[in-house]
Amino acid sequence: MSTPQTSTSQTARSTLTRARVLASAVALADREGVGALTMRSLARELGIEAMSLYHHVASKEDLLDGVTDLVVQEIQAAVAGIEPAPEDTPPSDWKHALRRRILTARSVLLRHPWAPAVLETRTGFSPHVVRYHDALVALLRRGGLSYDLVHHAMHALGSRALGFSQELFDPSGPGGDPAPTADDEALLARMADEAPHIVAMLAEVAHEDPESTLGWCDDQTEFEFGLDLILDGLERLAQREAR
Amino acid sequence: MSTPQTSTSQTARSTLTRARVLASAVALADREGVGALTMRSLARELGIEAMSLYHHVASKEDLLDGVTDLVVQEIQAAVAGIEPAPEDTPPSDWKHALRRRILTARSVLLRHPWAPAVLETRTGFSPHVVRYHDALVALLRRGGLSYDLVHHAMHALGSRALGFSQELFDPSGPGGDPAPTADDEALLARMADEAPHIVAMLAEVAHEDPESTLGWCDDQTEFEFGLDLILDGLERLAQREAR
DNA sequence: ACCTGAACACCGTTCAAGT
DNA sequence: ACCTGAACACCGTTCAAGT
Numbered sequence: 471m472s473t474p475q476t477s478t479s480q481t482a483r484s485t486l487t488r489a490r491v492l493a494s495a496v497a498l499a500d501r502e503g504v505g506a507l508t509m510r511s512l513a514r515e516l517g518i519e520a521m522s523l524y525h526h527v528a529s530k531e532d533l534l535d536g537v538t539d540l541v542v543q544e545i546q547a548a549v550a551g552i553e554p555a556p557e558d559t560p561p562s563d564w565k566h567a568l569r570r571r572i573l574t575a576r577s578v579l580l581r582h583p584w585a586p587a588v589l590e591t592r593t594g595f596s597p598h599v600v601r602y603h604d605a606l607v608a609l610l611r612r613g614g615l616s617y618d619l620v621h622h623a624m625h626a627l628g629s630r631a632l633g634f635s636q637e638l639f640d641p642s643g644p645g646g647d648p649a650p651t652a653d654d655e656a657l658l659a660r661m662a663d664e665a666p667h668i669v670a671m672l673a674e675v676a677h678e679d680p681e682s683t684l685g686w687c688d689d690q691t692e693f694e695f696g697l698d699l700i701l702d703g704l705e706r707l708a709q710r711e712a713r
Numbered sequence: 714m715s716t717p718q719t720s721t722s723q724t725a726r727s728t729l730t731r732a733r734v735l736a737s738a739v740a741l742a743d744r745e746g747v748g749a750l751t752m753r754s755l756a757r758e759l760g761i762e763a764m765s766l767y768h769h770v771a772s773k774e775d776l777l778d779g780v781t782d783l784v785v786q787e788i789q790a791a792v793a794g795i796e797p798a799p800e801d802t803p804p805s806d807w808k809h810a811l812r813r814r815i816l817t818a819r820s821v822l823l824r825h826p827w828a829p830a831v832l833e834t835r836t837g838f839s840p841h842v843v844r845y846h847d848a849l850v851a852l853l854r855r856g857g858l859s860y861d862l863v864h865h866a867m868h869a870l871g872s873r874a875l876g877f878s879q880e881l882f883d884p885s886g887p888g889g890d891p892a893p894t895a896d897d898e899a900l901l902a903r904m905a906d907e908a909p910h911i912v913a914m915l916a917e918v919a920h921e922d923p924e925s926t927l928g929w930c931d932d933q934t935e936f937e938f939g940l941d942l943i944l945d946g947l948e949r950l951a952q953r954e955a956r
Numbered sequence: 957a958c959c960t961g962a963a964c965a966c967c968g969t970t971c972a973a974g975t
Numbered sequence: 976a977c978c979t980g981a982a983c984a985c986c987g988t989t990c991a992a993g994t
Contacts, residue, residue: 485977486977486978508966508967509968509969510968518978518979519978519980520968520969520979521969521970521980522979525976525977525978529968529969530967530968530969587833587834589881590830590833590879590881591830595882595904597907600904600908601907603881603911604907604909604911605910607908607910607911607914608910611910611914617913617914617917617918618917618918620914621914621915621918621930622935622939625880625930625935626935626938626939626942628878628879628881628939629879629881631881636872636879637871638832638833638842638846638871638872638874638875639838657838661843664840664843664847665843665844665846665847665850667847667848667850667851667854668843668846668847668850670860671850671854671863671864672864674860674861675860675861675864687868692869695865695868695869696865696868696869696871696943699942699943699950700939700942700943700946702946703943703945703946707942728958729958729959751986752986752987752988753985753986753987761959762959762961763960763987763988764961764988764989765958765960767988768957768958768959772987772988773986957994958994959992959993959994960991961990961991961992961993962990962991962992963988963989963990963991964987964988964989965986965988965989966986966988967984967986968984968986969982969985970981970983971980971981971982971983972979972980972981972982973978973979973980973981974978974979974980975976975977975978
């Protein structure tokens with residue numbers, strides 16, 4: 471009856487399982503970035519040989535599939551704790567319900583800064599990604615939107631539905647450190663010639679909010695602005711449909 | 714006076730220049746995808762040794778920087794042909810002017826399906842990317858929006874400003890072929906359990922438009938829907954500011 | 957100055973061999 | 976059955992050597 475009680479510490483030597491491989495991969499990516507996640511480094515982390523990984527993972531691609539799915543599973547868990555549950559949400563509250571779910575998803579992704587970039591490279595249908603989006607579709611439908619409008623809505627949200635948006639000018643890069651460099655002013659001066667309007671804009675915006683220099687803007691504020699812009703637009707279209 | 718008239722065919726042996734290297738790299742990526750763009754394959758394309766590339770390009774990263782900038786330069790050229798020019802655009806037409814520029818940018822990117830994915834990995838400030846965005850900022854400002862609102866607007870547009878948006882469910886992958894597979898129905902059936910609402914939505918949407926099966930939707934239509942949703946929202950906020 | 961070839965330090969992965 | 980080590984076919988890049 472007494473199954474061997476191996477300790478489940480980090481170096482637990484219990485038989486390797488796909489779940490343990492994936493969990494270890496997420497931890498490694500969190501700590502050192504996806505760039506450091508190689509079959510060899512992951513194996514080293516697990517105290518194993520690189521080739522042994524192929525017994526639990528079909529390929530590197532499969533590993534990345536599993537790893538992103540695990541992150542989205544974490545999102546699912548976080549979102550499951552939101553009350554009221556989707557079924558108990560008053561239909562008219564669909565917008566707030568959606569907003570809360572999406573911002574909760576975002577808060578999870580902030581713990582895995584490398585995840586969005588990997589998520590964007592996945593082409594398959596991760597089970598948890600699908601389930602997450604299904605709940606959003608359900609909420610929108612419950613709010614009275616036609617399936618046609620819901621469909622457009624999901625496309626319009628795009629990756630924002632999962633809580634991230636592509637920042638095209640992000641010197642920290644996807645998952646990098648957010649520290650603005652010291653030569654920001656030099657950069658601004660160099661840009662003044664070719665981008666006078668942007669420079670003027672940043673000068674004024676930075677002036678109003680001395681906290682944030684240059685374009686290193688408040689990601690959270692900007693994300694919510696864009697999200698609300700879309701949600702408000704959808705609400706307007708929904709009301710037009712309802713008439 | 715007679716400079717050697719080397720033919721400028723594909724295999725032109727004229728002295729190698731950075732411009733020729735980058736142009737060749739874009740052509741290679743267009744033909745075989747970014748995955749096929751390696752220092753070695755690019756060198757072969759140019760009838761040269763791999764190491765010779767480093768005389769015109771600092772590194773692979775620098776090559777990708779240059780290559781994306783070249784694509785955006787192509788966008789710039791296409792957008793420059795739009796009339797009326799930004800300076801002659803009636804201020805009240807800012808929304809249409811923006812829309813036309815963005816859709817023109819998109820039409821260029823459709824010729825380089827690999828470009829969006831690479832663009833997203835660039836952290837630096839490509840000169841042409843900055844210039845392109847500067848024109849958008851100018852148009853928005855000319856339309857009477859405050860710099861603060863313009864700033865939010867640019868963040869809300871994100872990569873949409875350059876004509877692309879991240880599709881999270883795109884089985885063709887970034888820059889892949891758009892052909893839906895034959896086992897779509899099998900996939901739908903398998904998904905029915907975990908994503909009943911999505912399946913119901915797709916069934917109805919597909920029913921209305923038998924042309925497009927499953928989620929392999931009309932990218933152009935969806936892009937324009939999302940873009941208009943944002944632009945209309947911005948217009949509304951601009952009007953509120955103007956009061 | 958520009959281009960080359962061999963070599964280095966990495967990848968993901970195949971394969972035959974161990975237990 | 977699970978794990979291993981050597982090996983293969985790739986990468987980007989360094990370096991000393993050619994012209």
